[in-house]
Amino acid sequence: MRETKDLREKTRQFLTILIPILVTQAGLSLITVLDTVMSGKVSAADLAGVAIGSSLWTPVYTGLAGILTAVTPMVAQLMGAKRQKAVPYTVIQSVYVAGIISIAVIVSGYLLIDPVLENLDLEQKVAVIAKQYLICIGLGILPLFVYNVMRCFIDSLGKTRVTMLITLCSLPINFVLNYLFIFGNFGFPKLGGAGAGMASAITYWCICLISLYIVHKKTPFHQFRIFGTFYSFSFAESMKLLKIGIPIGFAIFFETSIFAAVTLLMSHFDTVTIASHQAAMNFASLLYMLPLSVSMTLTIVVGFEAGAKRFKD
Template sequence: MRETKDLREKAKQFITILIPILITQAGLSLITFLDTVMSGKVSAADLAGVAIGSSLWTPVYTGLAGILTAVTPTVAQLMGAKQQKEVPYTVIQAVYVAIIISLIVMISGFFLVDPILEGLQLDEKVSLIAKHFLSYLGLGILPLFVYNVMRSFIDSLGKTRVTMLITLCALPINFVLNALFIFGKLGFPKMGGAGAGLASALTYWCICLISLLIVHKKPPFYQFKIFGTFYSFSLSECLKLLKIGLPIGFAIFFETSIFAAVTLLMSHFDTVTIASHQAAMNFASLLYMLPLSVSMALTIVVGFEAGAKRFQDSKAYSYLGISMAVGFSLFTALVILLFRQQIAGMYTGDPAVLSLTKHFLLYALFFQLSDAIAAPIQGALRGYKDVNYTLVTALISYWIIGLPVGFIIGTYTSFGAYGYWLGLIAGLAAGAVGLFLRLRIIQNRLIMKLSA
């Protein structure tokens, strides 16, 4: 990355960083998308089983992986302040954190998966598919978290095209493995939805090994000699990372877990409703990659400029990113409106599931504008290392506003399952307003402090 002089240069550099992130995020989401769609071609039970399994796993993964994204603003600010020699130590300590988190998740999952699934009172076949899906997926937890550290390091240098290429390699790998293990191609056992978990785990191992090789061998990463010196575990350094990472992780967890909570609360509906809800939610999550990618790009550029104390430049980047995200959201809303039939048809051939999915997709229209404002602001605030307010905002807007509103409408009105989506929309809107106010305060405070 480099210092920019005007808005045109900023837009060019921002887009250069953003596009590979967008492709990377879309690619990672497509792994879950492929799991869901290909499982749905086996049966509605397989689709529902993978849906429940994904709903349990996604908030856990995104929240814990969010902790590791502390590497991005930390390294970006080190680079902006020209303190490159501190980078390898920070990255290795993050790897230690990733290993510890992985072990905690695997041990916890061993004891908790069965009681959680039993408590949901699912159809027996759906519950069994969800259990096997999660069990196989667990084999890929360690490499997935280590990959997240490598990815955060690579992206923090502005080399987002590299992680894009890694992800593009992962997609065909995942597709082939899904075909082998879900459908039993080439003599492999036909595992249905459970096979999607194994395919994803093996894919995670592949992308982890590729990223480690690139960081060790390829410029400009090898110049940092990340693995050239043995750094012992440092509790104090890990705590510094966690001080930034934990609020990020919990904020992401509160945001993603509300979607999982809604799916789980809807488990008393029939299999067709669960499958339709998950299909529509899966597509909405895929579209969320647009504002999320803007958010991640903003963390890099805002962090770089904040590290160099160029706060007017970091402010300009923030509003540039928000404007782009709003433009994206208007486009994606139009896509949903015009192509609901085709979108629903990608997930299922079952007429009942297809019809209900089309209705759920209409509610996804209203997600777009709130996400387009909230997600980029979260990224900008992380670039400033201002993470605690985002955590509080996520807790209040999603769990104190969104979920109760959804439960009340979904339980006590004729909206039924659609009521939960209305609650989600209310929570997203509240979060967007709160985050925007915080961004204005932080920007004005930093600019005033510098000029004082």
């Protein structure tokens, strides 16, 4: 990120940050599309199970990940104010919050999956596949939220192309893992729709480890020495993050839950109807990524200017 003097420079910087974010968001949503499409090759029941499972998971994930996006304006403002030394502390506290959120999601899922699925009045086979899918996804919750913190840190420096490349790497990884776990190829267990959840969880571990390596080793991120100092958990700093992040999380949760709620309402119809609806909704959800990407870009550039107290900019 750098100071821009006129509209042309501002537009160029905005687009430079926006386009990789848009590709990243589309790529992340394509993981769900891959899960759905490849599960549909097994049976309509598997597709429907993945559809129900992802409809329960997506609003929860996007809402909670929205809380962690508070890292972006916080770090952007620190960079604008030239307070780089304060960045590692903020990022590490955010990792702690990501860990707490992960534990809360896993415990809540353990307690609520069965009652929620029972109330949806699904065919037995579809309900079982949805449950197995969610359990498998649960194995990747912690790395997914940690990755979100790393991604927000990287993006806040204006290096959105880096997270774009990480996401583009995740797509072939997810495709290969789906091929192995959904269909049981090369001696792997044939898990059907549940295999899509397992593939996604492993993919989340991969992108988390890649992002941690980049932050630790690559320029300009390694100069911050994010993991160079041990910081104990700070309740005050965590509350600062939550004060900004919770409203963001709620906003995104309600936006994405509109898509999910319709799928859950469809659960009262037959399996083929559920599967067909989900296939169509995958394309609609991709369109949502454009305004979301614009808002994420604005968060970065406005945060940078606000930190530098260039309020007119």
